Amino acid sequence: MGSATTQALAATTAALDGAAGIDLAVAGELFAAARALGQSSQLAGALADSAASTQARAKVVADVFGAALQPTTVKLLTTAVEQRWSSPDDLVDAVEELAVRGAAHSAAGADVEGELFRFSRTVAANPELELALGSRLGDDSAKGALVRTLLQGRASDATTLIVSSLVQQPRERRVRQLLNRAMDLVAEQRGRTVATVVSAVPLSSAQTERLSAALSKRYGGTVALNAVVDPKVVGGVRVHIADDVIDASVSARLADLRQRIAG
Template sequence: MRGEASLSADRQSRDSLAPKLRESGLDTWRIGEELFVMTQLLDGNKRVEESLTDPSRPSADKVALLEDILGDQVHPCTLEVLSDLVRRRWSRVADIANAVEDFAVDAMMYYADATDSTMTVSMELAQIESALMEMPILRSKLSDMSVPAQNREDLLHKVFEGNDLGKVTMRLIEHLACSPRHRRFLSALRWLIAKFSRHMGESMVIVTTATTPSPEYMKRLTDHFTRQLGRPAHINLVVDPSVLGGMRVQVGDEVTDRTVVAQLERLKRSVSMGV
């Protein structure tokens, strides 16, 4: 949980700089990349992080240190975002890295907007999340901090190389694999999905069925979840014949599994417990 000072700093900074970031158009890709690099630098160097958040240090000194670290090659908007963040007061030293990561993801979302791929990215992230639910060994390996970051990234590419994922989706999951930031890969992926849902003003509902429902049924589902959630819902359909029948619905972290496979598994556990 972030303290009150950090929440205030993060909110004020985003309110001030989000419009400028959005207006950067295709440059947001570069800005996002640079902010991801800065997130890794802060996570890996607590001394730098402490120096940039020291409340007793004049803001001008912290900005000067930041400029020394960055050099003169970064995008002006990247420098503006980071300079704004180091001038603010933080409840905990680590909270500034969280804010930098948030801005990095925002930049990637704005790049997706600029390339008309926001919905595609959101759906691809949801599909990856759905696939990982059935791949516990892969989930474990992607979250294993004893494995070098490059190995985790290589594993990610090996698993998803044939899926034709867009560049934004791929960059986002690469970041999660290389920089878990004390999170399990699946939890961090769900965080991204939630950010994209809020960004689009919608809620992503992942529906898994054995066969493709009719367009009429999909419309009824969309209308149902729109009413239930109180805001526009987007249905991401995953067709998986292995579930045999029924439906699995996921909204955020909530899962309702009424597939035939799940019911058989519950019956099997019930019988085992009875024996």
């Protein structure tokens, strides 16, 4: 990610945080705008062209999206195109990120991170489903419809919108990659960090609370836990958080012992 894009992302995120009326409809419109940009390199290129004036780029947004989208959505898109982006692809990614953050913002009481994680685990355990959602040959609208059917009654409207929208525009990204990125964005929007905890048996509520408190203290912020049960770890836990892996499992200690014995 270029420095221009880093600064632009900060500006667009701040605009979303300061906007009024961010609801699921706005998030849906942002996803639709991201698809439109992703499907038209000419449009994305024009809106990310720093050689053009900000007024000219804002006019393109008004001409293309003004009549179809809510004023709040158009204002966010205008803020996005007024920034300097390292590439048109970065602008597309940014609008998609705004959509994910907007969905998270609109569903403050829903466990969106947990629902995304559980669906990601479902995809990982079902190669046929992963192929159906990730195939370049599949119909995009059918992928969205499949997700909505699978998540009906099992996930919040925000999670359903995020997943069904992302699978319709993978842009060379794997489904689980899309879901993991969305999970991180939702957690960040809510001021949290997500940790994946792998244990041989399910953790008790007391163990979960203690581990969450310890990680929150270590990383300086609220840490939400996603639990995975894997008998291969034998005992103890393995924690994946940000770019760190904390392995306190019995299997890791046994592997270390075998290495020491082998010399």
